[in-house]
């Protein structure tokens with residue numbers, strides 16, 4: 001039994017702890033990373049995005065299905081990076097890897113996960129324009145796309161104290177998580 005206390009044990013995080021741990025284990029056991037040693041985009045980053053996506057989901061009143069879509073995007077989205085720069089196209093590679101994973105494991109393919117991964121490395125306007133044409137009733141997917149991009153952006157403090165310009169956050173609820181995102185960085189190895 002794990003007896004050490006982590007930020008998941010804080011009263012305000014208990015409601016997301018089970019889902020966080022489920023997807024943490026899924027990433028550990030099922031998802032491979034092209035660049036395991038990437039200082040900025042490997043598992044620790046994806047764990048923080050997972051945590052922040054769940055916090056944001058809760059603040060925004062998302063459904064369990066919507067939360068799971070964001071969790072899947074969090075654990076796959078940077079798994080196929082080739083370098084530490086913009087590496088445009090790593091989103092599409094991650095989306096294809098996710099699709100392949102579903103096929104090989106005979107799991108239901110969730111189009112929203114594919115689209116969020118594929119377009120997370122594009123400008124919002126580009127991503128939203130394409131998603132609009134690629135899925136029926138795109139509104140819900142676009143909403144999740146914007147939530148995911150905020151969760152990913154909130155971890156920009158890993159780049160330095162000025163890593164995130166909060167004016168670029170898309171959802172007001174993300175602003176409420178800025179301090180959380182800063183404070184969790186030094187203790188982000190939690191489960």
Ligand SMILES: [Fe+2]
Pocket residue numbers: 077078090091120121
């Ligand atoms: Fe990325």
Ligand SMILES: [Fe+2]
Pocket residue numbers: 041045049077078152
């Ligand atoms: Fe990322």
